[in-house]
Amino acid sequence: MNNKLLTTTLFLSLATGSMTATANDAKTVNPEADRQAMIKYMMDMHGSNKIDGKPITLDDFGHGALIFSDDAYQQFKSVEEFPPYVEHIDEGKKLWNKPFANGKTYNTCAGLNGDLKKVKAMYPYFDDARGEVINLEQAINECRTANGEKPYAYAGRDKELSDLLTYLADESRGQKISVKIDSPGALEAYKLGEMVFHTRRGQLNQSCANCHVSSAGRKIRSEILSPMLGHVTHFPVYRASAGNIVTLQQRYVGCIESVRGFPFPANGKEFKALELYESYMSNGLTLNGPAYRK
Amino acid sequence: MVKSQWVSKLAQALLVTTIMATASVATAAEEKKLSTVEEGKKLAFSNSKGNCIACHMIAGGEEPGEIGPPLMAMQARYPDRQKLFDKIWGKPGVELMPESQMLPFGKHKVLTDDEINKIVDFMYTL
Numbered sequence: 028m029n030n031k032l033l034t035t036t037l038f039l040s041l042a043t044g045s046m047t048a049t050a051n052d053a054k055t056v057n058p059e060a061d062r063q064a065m066i067k068y069m070m071d072m073h074g075s076n077k078i079d080g081k082p083i084t085l086d087d088f089g090h091g092a093l094i095f096s097d098d099a100y101q102q103f104k105s106v107e108e109f110p111p112y113v114e115h116i117d118e119g120k121k122l123w124n125k126p127f128a129n130g131k132t133y134n135t136c137a138g139l140n141g142d143l144k145k146v147k148a149m150y151p152y153f154d155d156a157r158g159e160v161i162n163l164e165q166a167i168n169e170c171r172t173a174n175g176e177k178p179y180a181y182a183g184r185d186k187e188l189s190d191l192l193t194y195l196a197d198e199s200r201g202q203k204i205s206v207k208i209d210s211p212g213a214l215e216a217y218k219l220g221e222m223v224f225h226t227r228r229g230q231l232n233q234s235c236a237n238c239h240v241s242s243a244g245r246k247i248r249s250e251i252l253s254p255m256l257g258h259v260t261h262f263p264v265y266r267a268s269a270g271n272i273v274t275l276q277q278r279y280v281g282c283i284e285s286v287r288g289f290p291f292p293a294n295g296k297e298f299k300a301l302e303l304y305e306s307y308m309s310n311g312l313t314l315n316g317p318a319y320r321k
Numbered sequence: 322m323v324k325s326q327w328v329s330k331l332a333q334a335l336l337v338t339t340i341m342a343t344a345s346v347a348t349a350a351e352e353k354k355l356s357t358v359e360e361g362k363k364l365a366f367s368n369s370k371g372n373c374i375a376c377h378m379i380a381g382g383e384e385p386g387e388i389g390p391p392l393m394a395m396q397a398r399y400p401d402r403q404k405l406f407d408k409i410w411g412k413p414g415v416e417l418m419p420e421s422q423m424l425p426f427g428k429h430k431v432l433t434d435d436e437i438n439k440i441v442d443f444m445y446t447l
Contacts, residue, residue, distance in 0.1 A: 230429050230430070230431055231424055231429070231431065232424055232425055232429055233422065233424075237420075237422045238422075241420065241422065242388050242422060245386070245387040245388055246385075246386045246387045246388075247375050247376060247386045247388055248374070248375045248384055248385075248386050249384040249386075
């Protein structure tokens with residue numbers, strides 16, 4: 028076990044570059060230290076950027092690549108006044124309140140039955156009893172199967188699920204991300220997510236960190252790369268170019284395909300771990316989804 | 322007289338043909354040279370091939386990315402052609418930075434050696 032830990036960490040240090048290598052001492056993985064190091068790196072690199080005439084705050088990272096262009100940010104703000112994704116929120120709301128064949132609704136399921144404003148912010152979390160990461164889409168699907176309904180396909184393949192996520196994101200606006208890594212199982216999942224994030228993959232040999240840590244703020248072709256900090260706050264996003272809702276996992280799939288890699292199975296262990304890792308790094312940031320993107 | 326006229330005509334014709342032949346050989350060689358540069362440029366700019374422009378500023382390319390350094394004065398900076406080839410191919414040990422985001426185009430079979438050679442021809446015009 029200790030040996031395995033050591034090899035994983037060594038592998039990680041090799042694969043991830045100096046920043047994480049120093050954060051990950053050979054014996055201990057310290058998510059909190061990783062997070063602080065990431066914040067420091069991002070603030071050192073981009074903290075002097077200005078939007079609305081003011082230097083950006085940590086919370087502004089929730090706006091993704093918009094923090095690098097005040098023009099794009101202003102355009103985003105004006106679009107937000109009459110957001111084009113409203114119909115998806117409305118559709119999601121209808122689906123949320125529509126009784127299943129057995130007459131029950133989502134808010135009768137454990138994990139979904141609390142204060143609606145706080146539902147999304149509970150996810151993702153590591154369930155010790157079940158030994159796996161549970162995210163919001165999985166909770167929705169488990170509620171469906173428990174009530175005799177068919178589960179939805181993950182990663183944007185079912186529009187109804189995307190609309191439900193859009194509605195819950197909108198309800199949760201203003202809540203803070205607070206993911207806990209407080210058990211050995213959770214730590215393992217965190218480490219898997221970290222590895223997925225930092226491992227180069229695909230024929231084009233790029234890691235998430237290459238594009239969203241080292242090169243964040245720079246243009247790839249004509250697109251400015253968003254920083255990983257804040258990635259999860261605003262999902263799902265409405266993509267104007269496609270005219271549809273894109274879920275977080277759908278984006279993960281898209282990014283892996285863009286480097287000619289093979290995406291992990293939808294809502295499988297790796298993607299849920301990646302979501303856990305990215306969410307943990309964004310702890311304390313405000314949920315501000317759904318968001319408009321060009 | 323008639324005969325000599327004919328001879329001189331023939332000589333002229335031969336001369337012209339030879340000149341033309343030489344000229345056309347030269348043009349063909351030049352065309353070939355030009356076309357590897359042109360092909361290299363196409364490969365470097367194409368989305369599905371090199372897509373170098375996604376990360377590098379390159380003269381003549383629109384909407385360049387900013388991930389890698391501008392590619393300019395390449396012949397002066399890489400007088401050893403093999404070094405430039407190796408850099409693009411992704412030979413171990415030629416990275417400028419250990420965590421370089423530069424793609425190993427040959428190693429990962431994104432481009433063939435022949436394609437990389439054409440890109441190097443193009444790079445030498447920058």
